[in-house]
Amino acid sequence: MKRKWIIPVVLALFCMGCGYHFAPGGENVDAGIQKIFIGAFSNSTSEANVENYVRNAFFSRFRRGSRFTPVASMDEADASLTGKIVGITTSHLAYSSSDLAKEDRVEMALEVVFKRTDNGEVIWMNAGLSGREAYAVAVSTTTTATNKENAIKKLSVDMADKAYRNMLSGF
Numbered sequence: 001m002k003r004k005w006i007i008p009v010v011l012a013l014f015c016m017g018c019g020y021h022f023a024p025g026g027e028n029v030d031a032g033i034q035k036i037f038i039g040a041f042s043n044s045t046s047e048a049n050v051e052n053y054v055r056n057a058f059f060s061r062f063r064r065g066s067r068f069t070p071v072a073s074m075d076e077a078d079a080s081l082t083g084k085i086v087g088i089t090t091s092h093l094a095y096s097s098s099d100l101a102k103e104d105r106v107e108m109a110l111e112v113v114f115k116r117t118d119n120g121e122v123i124w125m126n127a128g129l130s131g132r133e134a135y136a137v138a139v140s141t142t143t144t145a146t147n148k149e150n151a152i153k154k155l156s157v158d159m160a161d162k163a164y165r166n167m168l169s170g171f
Contacts, residue, residue: 028170029067029123033116036068037077041110045088050152054085054110057156061164074117083112090148093134100137104144106151107132112163124167131159 038059043051058081062070071077086109094103110129115122135151138144165171 029168033078033123034069035071035077035079036062037071037074037080037117038062039074039080039082041083041085043085045085047085047088047152050085050088050108050156053153053156054083054159057153057160058083058163060157061160065164067168077117079114079116079123081112081114083110085109086111088152092137102137103134104137104148105132105134106148106155108152108155108159110159110163114167124170126163126166129159129163131155131162133158 038055041051041054041058059070062068062081074080087107088109089107090104091107092101092103093105094101096102108131111127112125112129113122114124133151133155135147136144138147
């Protein structure tokens with residue numbers, strides 16, 4: 001009768017000793033970094049204007065957050081954020097019954113670097129930030145191009161949000 005408690009206790013001790021734990025919460029960026037300069041993103045792709053969509057998305061994301069204040073020049077900033085659009089690819093996602101593309105997907109890969117302006121120390125970087133967004137393929141090539149452009153704009157916003165969250169949490 002007294003041995004019934006042994007199994008639950010052993011199981012509890014075993015689970016506590018497995019090493020699994022949650023990462024610490026909170027912010028991972030020095031509190032002294034308040035002002036941020038968001039620099040130009042270089043574009044290694046043939047997709048026109050994508051560097052503007054990405055930079056604008058990052059600027060909007062930092063402006064929406066209460067943690068940092070975007071500034072107009074590197075001289076005013078405590079830190080800078082720069083990046084590179086490494087690649088953009090499109091692929092067919094869905095087909096109609098007549099085997100015509102009905103929906104495509106655009107995928108984007110970025111390199112993003114967040115560093116101090118006083119000493120150049122890298123605070124956070126991600127050389128493999130990626131995301132994807134689907135868009136409708138229309139009969140009109142103009143409509144399809146507009147749909148793709150809107151998908152790239154949305155993807156830029158999503159990737160800026162993802163980078164911002166990861167930057168603050170230290171991932």
